[in-house]
Amino acid sequence: MKSSIITLLLIFGQFLYAQVAFEGTGIKIDSLNTPNGQNYMVLNPFKKAMAFTEEMGGSPTSALIYFSGNRIIDGEKWEVLTFPDWLGEKGMLSPLGFTPFGIFYSQVTFDKGMYYGNVMFVSNNDKYEVNIPYLKNKAPIQSGCLSKDGRYMILSMESNNTYGVEDLYVVKKNPDGTWDRAKNLGYQLNTEFQEVTPFLAEDNRTLFFATNGRGGQGSFDIFYSVRQDDSWRNWSEPVNLGSQINTSGSETSFSFLDGAEWAYYVSSQDSDGYGDIMKIKFREDIEADTAKVEEPAIVAEGESEDPKSVILKIVDAKTGEQIPAEMILAKEKRIGANGLFQIDSLSGNEVEIKSAGYLPKMVMLDEQLKVGENVIALSSVAKGSVITLDHVLFHRGTPNMIEGSEKELNLVVEVMNDNPNIKILLKGHTDNTGDPVRNVQLSEARVRSVKEYIIAQGISPYRVTGRGYGGNQPIASNETEETRKLNRRVEFEVVED
Known part of the structure; x- marks a missing residue:
């Protein structure tokens, strides 16, 4: 999807709407669909991959099992994860979203007359429950999405404060890497009926979801709305995506990869009541700003x-x-x-x-x-990696950073936001000229300056430690000024990923 397809308009300080348009109607992806039915589809924003549930009613267990294989989509190989999905008395599973290291998914179980919903994460066969305080879902289904930057999770569930049955909730990641409690997105989105399968675009403002509470073409139609502020409860009027996508059947699980030309969704139209994965092409001829600055191609x-x-x-x-x-x-x-x-x-x-x-x-x-x-x-940020920050510079003999050093530190902040499990050790170094004790003190002061800057950008202080080494760990000769300057450096080591 080209960047102009969804355009946020800012008027009087409020985001009003996004422009979305398509070419033609939806096309079934034969390489994905089976007679069992597909549902709860999510895309991987980090590579060509997707996950969805394949309805397998009657299984005696709801333990996580998924199959990985390559399928041809749009002439290219995609990695596909299939979650056996049980909608009967044992509960259900549904994928929520990918990180570069694994996948989040919802799990609903049934015990002693009650449904219980939680969120799980799996990576390299390691699986654990995600701690979301006071998470409560009374419905037999739970769907949702994870923002690409990993900072937000949107869940569809029936909790104690819903406006009807399944409502949409936001779960925010705290600066220390933990998750906050789920908060209802409010009456502007949620109705007395069902709001399901949310998808948050990469702007973290444009939200797509399916609902049967706003009329439309059939049972579930896909709508979108734009968040107006940081309260997550002030939204633009939801807009129906129209008859090019929505039919007399049920349409859910709309999503797309930023920069791609196709969007994907699930439709039960002409599928005997089961879901089929569809694709539809974005229209490229809508430009909100005709006075476009010429950029390098x-x-x-x-x-x-x-x-x-x-x-x-x-x-x-x-x-x-x-x-x-x-x-x-x-x-x-x-x-x-x-x-x-x-x-x-x-x-x-x-x-x-x-x-x-x-x-x-x-x-x-x-x-x-x-x-x-x-x-x-x-440079890789895998555990054990040591990366020199070549452009983080200081005024001579002081811990004061030279203007412009923050540009490289912002990249460190960015990678830590993208990888919320990473913890780093900052290392400050000088050359061997001058008083060795003062050199250690200076390197420690410079590390503190860097750490303070990173924490000020919202990174938890528990994820950043530091130490000054003075001139004790040179990486080059101290014989000439040309080589001594290589020893005056700030590094960070990834101590946990």
Whole structure:
């Protein structure tokens, strides 16, 4: 979906609505659908993958089992996780969303005449319950979504303070990595009927959901609304996505990957009452702002063969292997599945390069780049990694950072927000000139400055520790000024991921 497809309009300080339009009608994805029926679909924003439930009524257990396999969607291989989904007396399972390291899912069990809903997380066969204080769901189903940045979870459930049956709730992640209690999104979204299968777009403001409480084409129709402020209870009037998607059947689980041209959803139309996974193409000819600033053209791998273009090759800094990445310029993203980007013009703009599990990097598009291949190395943030912050600089002999140092620290904050389990140890170093004791004190003071900046951006202090080493751990010779400056540095080590 192009970045112009959903456009937030800011008038008098309020976000009013988003523009959404499609081409044609929905198309069934034959490689995914089975006679058992599909439901509760979520997409992985970090790679071409999705998860959904396949209805398997009658199973004697509701333990988590999922199957992984490659399916061909739109001519490309996707990883697909299928959750056996039981809607009978034993309860149900439904995926909520992905992180770079695993997947969150809902689990509803039935015991002694009561339903109990909770949220689980699974990664590399390790599974644990997510602690959400006072979480209570009285309904036999529980669906939801996870925001791409991992800061918000939207749940559909029937709790003690619902306006009807299933309502939409937000669960926010606290700065220390724990989750807050679920809070109802309010009467502007929720009705006396059911609101289910929410999907929060990457702006963390545009919310899509299915409901049977607002009329429409059939039983469940898909609507969207835009959050107006940070209370999470003030929303624009929900808008029906229209007859191109909604039918006389039931439509749920609408979602899309930012930057993609297709959206996906589940429909029971012409499917004997079971759900089928569908896709529909976004329309690209809606522009809210015609006075568009000319930007460098960024093309993902394979889209152009101009030999005069500048090629960015994204690699792992340690292994040199190409890694999947995304490039962000003026909030527009391009995906490079093989870590290659082609740029047709240079204009001095700065772009951000990201890859899941790596520290992002800002790259200036200027004359320093050459025609042909330019290697951009990203540092892994796996446990044990030590990364030098080359652009975090200090005024001589003081712990005061030079203006501009915050740009690289903001990337550290970004990767910690994207990976909420990461904890880091900041390390301050000097060269060996001067009083060794004072050098240790200076390095400790500089570490404190860096730590204070990171915490001020909302990162929990429990995730950031620090230590000053003075000149005791050089990485280069102290014989010349040219090499001594390499020893004056701030690093961070990933101590937990």
